[in-house]
Amino acid sequence: MIGTTVFVDHNGNLQSYDFPECFITDTLRFVDKEYQTSMMQEISRNELVQEKTSSYISKKSVTTQNSSYTDVRRIPGLVYKIQLIGSSNNHAIRIHPVEDVVVKLAYKNPKSKTFDIVSIPMHYCSRCDKYFDMKQSFLQTLQKYNLDINYFAASFESETGQPIVFKQMDLRELSKLKLFGYSVGANVLSTGARHELLDFILKNHLMTASEIKSQLQFNIRFIGKKAHMDDAVGDWEKDIDYVNNYISSGKIHWRY
Known part of the structure; x- marks a missing residue:
């Protein structure tokens, strides 16, 4: 198990499952039933705490800070390249060292000549030196906070390194x-x-x-x-x- 993912080797083929859903739905079972039962009891006790925590994280997941910067090159601590993964071929499946991070991106405010600093929770793979997120997750976040991807001072690539174009700009x-x-x-x-x-x-x-x-x-x-x-x-x-x-x-x- 790594984080919230369970990896199982089926005759040399590595499969991944989401934890704890795979145990709750009986997609996976432990040979020791008592061990699984005790784990399910612990999950049940923590469900309320997890819901409260998830709710808090959701509300605090994205922050936008107004700035006086008109030159994107002068803004410190920015990330300019993001990998958006749309398939199961990702860093977690390949068991790479991944950590959860908050990424700062520059966003051109359409109503002014300045850049806002948008902080978005993502992930970082130290082996590949890539900041990444799941494509669906990232697009949902932008939609939720009414952010247009074309106004980010950043480039986006797929898991294969190909540039991602979301819509043609006029x-x-x-x-x-x-x-x-x-x-x-x-x-x-x-x-x-x-x-x-x-x-x-x-x-x-x-x-x-x-x-x-x-x-x-x-x-x-x-x-x-x-x-x-x-x-x-x-x-x-x-x-x-x-x-x-x-x-x-x-x-x-x-x-x-």
């Missing part, structure tokens, strides 16, 4: 680049500041190089048609070159 209304503070123009970000931001985004896997180039291409083709946008188009073209040079330099060490 690039005219909100882009990930804009969410992270990217902008062009004489009175906004300089070329050096933009490239520093792109460096941060790529380093933390917040966007892939292809996603960034796709957004910049969209800007050039559609926004760049407007009057007096020549300087902006020039900046976007420079940034495409910067991303290409970044790829050529070998700084990107992951593959989706």
Whole structure:
């Protein structure tokens, strides 16, 4: 038994069961019936305490702290990459060392130009160096607290390492680049500041190089048609070159 999971070896095939449900429903039985009976009595005595504890945890499971940060890079203690597991192929089944943790994520407040700090209970596998949650659990949490996943300054991957896309963003209304503070123009970000931001985004896997180039291409083709946008188009073209040079330099060490 590890935590709330019972592992049973069936002729070399490792099966997992939820505790205590597997004993209560007689899905599993102990050879020593007296031992199982005593365990069930202990579970029954603790049910009320467990319900009260679960209720308390549920109410306190997510906290949102308003902040004055406008630059996500300046917020300390954030996690930028989350693994969402949708199958039984997970760290617990593979008996990896897993601990329960509270993860701090940056959330762009749609009503302001600042980031809120959202704390969500998840898990951490020290062997894989992954912060993770079950996909259904995470999506239910977001729905419960009315949080839009597209406003998190984070990337999400499956148990196989593939990026998870929940819905296509309307690039005219909100882009990930804009969410992270990217902008062009004489009175906004300089070329050096933009490239520093792109460096941060790529380093933390917040966007892939292809996603960034796709957004910049969209800007050039559609926004760049407007009057007096020549300087902006020039900046976007420079940034495409910067991303290409970044790829050529070998700084990107992951593959989706």
